[in-house]
Amino acid sequence: MNNKQGLVVYCILSALLLGASLSVSAKGDPESGQQLSMKGDGSGAPCMACHGPNGEGNAAGAFPYIAGMNEQYLYRQMKAYQTGERNNAVMSMNVDNFNEQQLHDIAAYYASLSKPASTSKDTDSELLKQGERLVSIGNWEEYIPPCSTCHGPNNRGVNENFPGIAGQHASYIKQQINAWKNGNRKTDKVQLMEAVAKRLSDAQIEAVSAYLASIPASE
Incomplete structure (x- = not known):
């Protein structure tokens, strides 16, 4: 197994573990x-x-x-x-x-409630292209998986453990990635998001945030 395959397996196993350990029942009015x-x-x-x-x-x-x-x-x-x-x-x-x-x-x-439309107002095409590559393909040389590995097709979420991040405000995405990176957010029991965030540079965080904000939040 090469490093890329190992990282994919780690992401999948972490997702399964997280899902098994943190599920709660819906019962709200x-x-x-x-x-x-x-x-x-x-x-x-x-x-x-x-x-x-x-x-x-x-x-x-x-x-x-x-x-x-x-x-x-x-x-x-x-x-x-x-x-x-x-x-x-x-x-x-x-x-x-x-x-x-x-x-x-x-x-x-x-x-x-219905999700809002795309929140992006960013028109920097180079920034969006860099963000698209990281979000859709990742950067395996730096052990950065694509966001959709956990957050699902089009990054619209999978379950209570992996929320939809498509169409989210870039300012909030950037804030939270930095919170994971700096160790100020600790809600991921298997530290998967923290591990990924620590590998992202400031420029990469900016690009990822801008591109995710540009994706429609729903169909």
Whole structure:
């Protein structure tokens, strides 16, 4: 087995392990979640203040779109902010008073919404070409697999463990890759994303973020 084959096997096995260990059941009420998203948890801002009225996010603030994302994934991320596995003072403050059922309800609401169109406004063709190569093919000499190895066809997500990243705001993608790279995000139990992020240069992160933002989030 050569190095390229070994990396592919590692990615696949890591994905299977992650899926087997982190699966949770969906049990949220979208109607209740909609009300909670507009009111907030009583101490922080409502979800729509940062993520928009339709969950479309905000590129300027690096707030991701969350509409149409996997329900279990959304629940797990909010839970991670509560427990400190993900560190973001704004998010932690805005979800800390929600109970388990409320987190499930909010996740179910946003999962029920339609994903937004492509968020990209980048017209730098060379940057997008470099990003396309990394996202679609990877760079095996540097042990960088293509994003679709885990995030699925067209990078639109597979399950609660591998979210859709196509059409996501470039500012947010860049922020999160750097969080993995710097060790500030620890929600990947098998450290697969952390390992990949550490191999990416700043220029590569910029290119990957720009290209992923240019891909339609849904059909």
